[in-house]
Amino acid sequence: xxxxxxxxxxxxxxxxxxxxxxxxxxxxxxxxxxxxxxxxxxxxxxxxxxxxxxxxxxxxxxxxxxxxxxxxxxxxxxxxxxxxxxxxxxxxxxxxxxxxxxxxxxxxxxxxxxxxxxxxxxxxxxxxxxxxxxxxxxxxxxxxxxxxxxxxxxxxxxxxxxxxxxxxxxxxxxxxxxxxxxxxxxxxxxxxxxxxxxxxxxxxxxxxxxxxxxxxxxxxxxxxxxxxxxxxxxxxxxxxxxxxxxxxxxxxxxxxxxxxxxxxxxxxxxxxxxxxxxxxxxxxxxxxxxxxxxxxxxxxxxxxxxxxxxxxxxxxxxxxxxxxxxxxxxxxxxxxxxxxxxxxx
Amino acid sequence: xxxxxxxxxxxxxxxxxxxxxxxxxxxxxxxxxxxxxxxxxxxxxxxxxxxxxxxxxxxxxxxxxxxxxxxxxxxxxxxxxxxxxxxxxxxxxxxxxxxxxxxxxxxxxxxxxxxxxxxxxxxxxxxxxxxxxxxxxxxxxxxxxxxxxxxxxxxxxxxxxxxxxxxxxxxxxxxxxxxxxxxxxxxxxxxxxxxxxxxxxxxxxxxxxxxxxxxxxxxxxxxxxxxxxxxxxxxxxxxxxxxxxxxxxxxxxxxxxxxxxxxxxxxxxxxxxxxxxxxxxxxxxxxxxxxxxxxxxxxxxxxxxxxxxxxxxxxxxxxxxxxxxxxxxxxxxxxxxxxxxxxxx
Numbered sequence: 001x002x003x004x005x006x007x008x009x010x011x012x013x014x015x016x017x018x019x020x021x022x023x024x025x026x027x028x029x030x031x032x033x034x035x036x037x038x039x040x041x042x043x044x045x046x047x048x049x050x051x052x053x054x055x056x057x058x059x060x061x062x063x064x065x066x067x068x069x070x071x072x073x074x075x076x077x078x079x080x081x082x083x084x085x086x087x088x089x090x091x092x093x094x095x096x097x098x099x100x101x102x103x104x105x106x107x108x109x110x111x112x113x114x115x116x117x118x119x120x121x122x123x124x125x126x127x128x129x130x131x132x133x134x135x136x137x138x139x140x141x142x143x144x145x146x147x148x149x150x151x152x153x154x155x156x157x158x159x160x161x162x163x164x165x166x167x168x169x170x171x172x173x174x175x176x177x178x179x180x181x182x183x184x185x186x187x188x189x190x191x192x193x194x195x196x197x198x199x200x201x202x203x204x205x206x207x208x209x210x211x212x213x214x215x216x217x218x219x220x221x222x223x224x225x226x227x228x229x230x231x232x233x234x235x236x237x238x239x240x241x242x243x244x245x246x247x248x249x250x251x252x253x254x255x256x257x258x259x260x261x262x263x264x265x266x267x268x269x270x271x272x273x274x275x276x277x278x279x280x281x282x283x284x285x286x287x288x289x290x291x292x293x294x295x296x297x298x299x300x301x302x303x304x305x306x307x308x309x310x311x312x313x314x315x316x317x318x319x320x321x322x323x324x325x326x327x328x329x330x331x332x333x334x335x336x337x338x339x340x341x342x343x344x345x
Numbered sequence: 346x347x348x349x350x351x352x353x354x355x356x357x358x359x360x361x362x363x364x365x366x367x368x369x370x371x372x373x374x375x376x377x378x379x380x381x382x383x384x385x386x387x388x389x390x391x392x393x394x395x396x397x398x399x400x401x402x403x404x405x406x407x408x409x410x411x412x413x414x415x416x417x418x419x420x421x422x423x424x425x426x427x428x429x430x431x432x433x434x435x436x437x438x439x440x441x442x443x444x445x446x447x448x449x450x451x452x453x454x455x456x457x458x459x460x461x462x463x464x465x466x467x468x469x470x471x472x473x474x475x476x477x478x479x480x481x482x483x484x485x486x487x488x489x490x491x492x493x494x495x496x497x498x499x500x501x502x503x504x505x506x507x508x509x510x511x512x513x514x515x516x517x518x519x520x521x522x523x524x525x526x527x528x529x530x531x532x533x534x535x536x537x538x539x540x541x542x543x544x545x546x547x548x549x550x551x552x553x554x555x556x557x558x559x560x561x562x563x564x565x566x567x568x569x570x571x572x573x574x575x576x577x578x579x580x581x582x583x584x585x586x587x588x589x590x591x592x593x594x595x596x597x598x599x600x601x602x603x604x605x606x607x608x609x610x611x612x613x614x615x616x617x618x619x620x621x622x623x624x625x626x627x628x629x630x631x632x633x634x635x636x637x638x639x640x641x642x643x644x645x646x647x648x649x650x651x652x653x654x655x656x657x658x659x660x661x662x663x664x665x666x667x668x669x670x671x672x673x674x675x676x677x678x679x680x681x682x683x684x685x686x687x688x689x690x
Contacts, residue, residue, distance in 0.1 A: 214604030
């Protein structure tokens, strides 16, 4: 009899607590959307693919369960988590740096590729080769300590504005992707940026913009040299590529820096193909997603997949589109799957 | 009156809870040592330096406070967290691999440096140059996928025994260092292994032995190549050094992989000098420690600092010893500061 009373009392207490919880949760339930971790995503198979995947790998009783320490998600940056048109943000930074440094380099007035930059010849800039960009990165990104470089990048990011959106580049981040990153972290994932852009550059704002700390930014990098300045050790940036984190480099970089295979990978261009292949080649449940820029009104439209304009920045070929479809990668249509692109919309 | 009663009741409830807590905590309090996070360290200035440093950087009201996300501690491995004599563990692994692979390489019988290894010529092995080791690492550590290499390393670690201690190498870990790592993690630090040994090799056992996951192992590495085997992507290990995480490479590797400067760094040889210098060059309170192997009875005695024998493995020069003293790095005497070296003692 005593035990029954205890159970009854416990049940009564539980009811009160549960009631209090429901009262507290009510505003969220009433609003509906407040409960949705992905409010900027339209309902449909693409959004469902994300939610189903997360439920599968976090369900302890399921066959696809993965312990938290192995929940790794990798995100390309340019074109996947923020705007990459008309030109990659770091390329814009490099071009601005050439203008800034020009007074000290009178020879640039007649020397390609600098001549085209200083003459604001957009057509010529659009046709720059990898060798041209190598020269530009060399003079704008090296010859200083890593701290000095971070300061230069930070100051530029604080004042530079995107030519079309007239906002700082760090505000041109895709809200749906921020939601996915947060949703994954809430579910025990470690989120990484795996970018062809410069590791030091992205680390300047990665924590603030994406919630991704420096040690979770994998990117391309110049070589550095250990030296002494006034008796103090410094790391000097050299005009020499140490690592190119693009194409096969993304799979190599993931293994090098993380040493674990991602469970989920997000990209948007041919430079991300190997990262997604590498992710998919693992056991169990994996999620591979590609952003298709098919929204010229709210953002940009380019491919050339699906008959979209063929541009040289962030190329998503038809062959890659077909590979994605064939291998079960989920293609995200910016136009159809995202009801909001930027937080400030 | 009602409020007073409520306070009285709450206080009464609190007393019961506090009492229960004290009863639960009592065995620990009674034993004394159970409360000490560093029981294998003898009391004295060296142990005190660790405790004071941790208290300083975690004290929110103090000037030296550092938020958890910036609490980075880096540990050299060979000679700092585990035994490196008579030869680095990974070198032992490489020598065993040469014996295993020999039947497929009849030419090794007459070809240096393999001839010396197959003939068990210890004197010749002790004199191997970097070029010799390059050849040995090339044939023993490359030509397979990263997964195949991990399996080979894992199997070797499971069966190999140290020539003097007759135990698996993974048991020859310094208990006092494990305690420091755990103590730092309990205080919000992220602990990294920063090793001249191979990153893939250490990642095989890093989590189990040190509690350090793969993404927190920074080490030397061979280049890898993205390829396809039966239509599946693989990363093949190439006979080419990609990164040498030793000397200046340790400071470079820390910046490359972590992107933050350590607050604390632990080493034991000339290969760790730049890591400690780089750590010390940061602002605020920092802890730099060097292990001196002065305990030939329980472990090994070598320097040549302080008149200890001069060996070629894990060199701690007198010049480095003097730099340590001059710059306020704490030198750990294995003989005097550690009451226990291995967990199984």
